[in-house]
Amino acid sequence: MYIRSLFQSSHLQWAWRAAIWKHVWCRPQEVHRWMHSGGRNYRAVIFDMGGVLIPSPGKVAAEWEVQNHIPSGTILKALIMGGEKGPWMKFMRGETTTEEFLQEFGRLCSEMAETSVPVDSFWSLLTCEQVAKPFPVMTEAITWIRAKGLRTALLTNNFYLPNGKSFLPLDRKQFDVVVESCLEGICKPDPRIYELCLEQLGVQPSESIFLDDLGPNLKAAASLGLHTVKVNDPETAVKELETLLGCASRMVIPNTRPVRKTMEIPKDSLEKYLKGILGTQATGPLELFQFEHGQSNPTYYIRLADHQLVLRKKPPGKLLPSAHAVEREFRIMKALANVGVPVPTVLDLCEDSSIIGTPFYLMEYCPGLIYKNPSLPGLEPSQRQAIYTAMNSVLCRIHSVDFKAAGLEDYGKQGDYISRQVHTWIKQYRACETSTNPAMERLIEWLPLHIPKEQKTTVVHGDFRLDNLIFHREKTEVLAVLDWELSTLGDPLADVAYSCLAHYLPSDFPMLRGLRGCDLTQLGIPTAEEYFKMYCLHMGIPPAENWNFYMAFSFFRVTAILQGVYKRSLTGQASSATAEQTGKLTEYMSNLAWDFAVKEGFQVFKKMSSTKPLARSYHTRASPQSLLNATGSRSYVSFPESPPAHTSKGVLVISPEGLSQPVRELHRRLRRFMEQHVYPAEEELRRHQASADRWAPSPLMEDLKEKAKAEGLWNLFLPLETDPEKKYGAGLTNVEYAHLCQLMGTSLYAPEIFNCSAPDTGNMELLVRYGTEAQKARWLTPLLEGKTRSCFAMTEPQVASSDATNIESSIREENGLYVINGHKWWISGILDPRCQLCVFMGKTDPHAPRHQQQSVLLVPMDTPGIKIIRPLTVYGLEDAPGGHGEVLFEHVRVPKENMVLGPGRGFEIAQGRLGPGRIHHCMRLIGCSERALALMKARVKSRVAFGKPLVEQGTILADIAQSRAEIEQARLLVLKAAHHMDVAGNKAAALDIAMIKMVAPSMAHRVIDRAIQAFGAAGLSSDYPLAQFFAGARALRFADGPDEVHRAAVAKMELKLRP
């Protein structure tokens, strides 16, 4: 019955309030408050980190120096050495990597100390969890400052860790604003960083207090007009803060705020009532605060004389009869207290509405800690383990209550709880449905068919989560379980599953912080499976086989609740951004629910860890020597973590996580750009390609190119060995680029957006390598800027062009010019109106030795005599606007200076041109195959045929497995080829290049074909990119030379190298 009432709007709000209100609404930024002191109005407090919130590097260094027999003060002196330009400041501006810093810093320290100083060990100590621990007194201070309605900021000079993250061992959620020097590239005491912080806080300097332990930083703040507090010792600093803000922190109750106008209750009659309950000796002023949460049933903190109480009441106004049943909460807590379940001690239930306007109940205030962040920042792994164990055992205690003996026999219906819940939530979901959510539709069909056959009946909490528990301040003991509004009699496994929701939500989930992506083992937090097992062990029951069902149900229920919030946000006062965000979350949650349903239905998944999906976060390094050792065998070393290296030259990195920090960052930005700009634009770009304007460049493409250029995601392709001074490109190694190129390969449009597309990349590389300065100025510069495009003309219709020596087009010298005559076809990009350069391959001397007959000429596209006969199509696709043209060159006259390198050197150039550029297609094909497989997986999970998702069909599984294995094989070979090119040069890598060219297109072709098959007919349509992918991969079995030619090359080399 109460479930129905839950859907009454205010009740719904409450149901989700724990998720929303505790984390969002209570944020002080929406509460504009001022603290007065000495005539000043303070609105914000800004904290430095090291030396204020956590121990200062100086103090850590002093102890370390003693332990390591290093002359005292060495570290500190080295830290300040060089001032602005010193290694420390550069490091904190994010200008150097940890490795570079430690090298320079170690050298400085060793010089000063005249002995070798192991700075790495100091570094590890400074950044380790045990040392970089927040001072509790400061953490408390931040809590009460926020409770008072002031904003808080962290303004820190910090640095990047080798894992690419910035050093910030604090709970970010404690701060409204976080400004980090290594991200901003500016350090304190530079005034700009203070100004940035103030701007983000939206306060004036005079409205802020700034705490730091360093004089120059304080001086700079003071000169801007901020009030400053020098922190020598955190306790004293907090006292000073208390004085400045005119309040005593110890008296402030966390998570409370002054009572809202609309929530006021008559103090006089309340005081009279309290005296009646507590005795007349309870005199003194009555202090009343409101808890930030408790929107459904407003909750108040009361201090009267020595008593600290909590009052929870029904909201004002007209309510459904069964809604906001404070009586039920009172009843269950009273009953559970008697049987040893930790709950707040309830004192009295007052059903007389005349006292404060509505019924309410009173309980004792229970001081303790509430952990709002499930990753428990600042604690040690053993403490986290203990907290989750305590949480688990208190749940067991609730479920072990003999409800009949406790007088709760009629507290809810007995048996068939899940079935009733499923139907109730389906009904509620339907009542607030706004559009069709495919995952919810599938769940609505699936859940009733999979109701567990055996269900126990116990007391269930209904909203059992870590942040509904009050813990003892010193011990890992649960003092009280809060929020019993959803409690009833039901299936206890629903509570267990519900308490694992956070395990599957991302840590930055807007409404409910999660643990996904966290390394639970390292944190000491049990995985969801371990948590479930722990529960079963405590309860003495066999491991629950069908717990994926319970997870699916829990996420379904939360989605239904969230859908209610969403519907109200559409009609209510919530901003459209909030409504949109809630809508997306609803979809996210429902997809999670369906993922569990699939796992439940699909036995094989039961053996897999759900919290730890296969993560390829390892990387492998191989040194140049190890690659080419005498035996021909290769030794690789695998590391489980990211390497500290900042250059990947000579390193075979097999996953992006293993890249150096700057390249990892580039990879992250590229991925973000793909997600934010490229994938969403695909539809429109595809439409343009099918429109009458298709032979003109799409304005959207030009726009995206500008964006990519502005973000520095431009010309990433030019390899370091071609461009060692990074004059033209990003200076990446082939291996580094391979990881980025894979990402670009996931969209057909991406390469052009980042100015990394063929045939321009090969032509640009040709110009960088072999072009004269004049040729570079005329052709290379506009190509690098993305203003023009180019083509490469080799293939001819009348000869078998896979053998380039067959080429017949002639280049003859005549009156100081070269004159071209020939017939070419499949010339990609030549139809593009931006195409201004044709890199032409023809014969200058048909009588010269076979490989010296050909030459390469740079032909301006506006030269008379170039006639495009027609665009060719690939499976009917024109690939506009570049297209693939059939072209006649009739008496085309080109100046002699347009010859590249010289007559007869065409073959040499073609080899060079096709060096790195040769494997770009292969790199992209890996990404393209990954996308095809991802699309296929999503499709087969959501499409149901013959009563079960397609993914449960054996042949589909075999196809998925085959595709994954083939992608990985090809990926490794691509990376190996790239690595070989990096360490031994393009020539030495010829075998690897030929092998991957032989392998990648056919691999992609097969993977995409399987994806198309799994999609059904839709896979062939242009609704999905698969058909285009397929055509592209198929064409690449010719475009880069036919498979057979590569196979022949591989075989020849094999026989030559290993006869």
Ligand SMILES: Cc1cc2nc3c(=O)[nH]c(=O)nc-3n(C[C@H](O)[C@H](O)[C@H](O)COP(=O)(O)OP(=O)(O)OC[C@H]3O[C@@H](n4cnc5c(N)ncnc54)[C@H](O)[C@@H]3O)c2cc1C
């Ligand atoms: C989409 C697309 C874009 C292209 N873009 C360009 C471009 O921009 N510029 C350009 O110049 N060309 C381009 N090409 C042409 C491409 O390079 C040629 O198609 C390729 O080199 C093969 O030449 P061919 O078509 O003349 O085939 P042929 O040489 O006639 O070969 C036909 C078949 O013979 C077989 N064969 C050939 N050699 C051997 C061997 N050694 N052993 C066994 N079997 C063999 C293979 O099966 C081969 O497919 C493109 C092609 C496509 C499909």
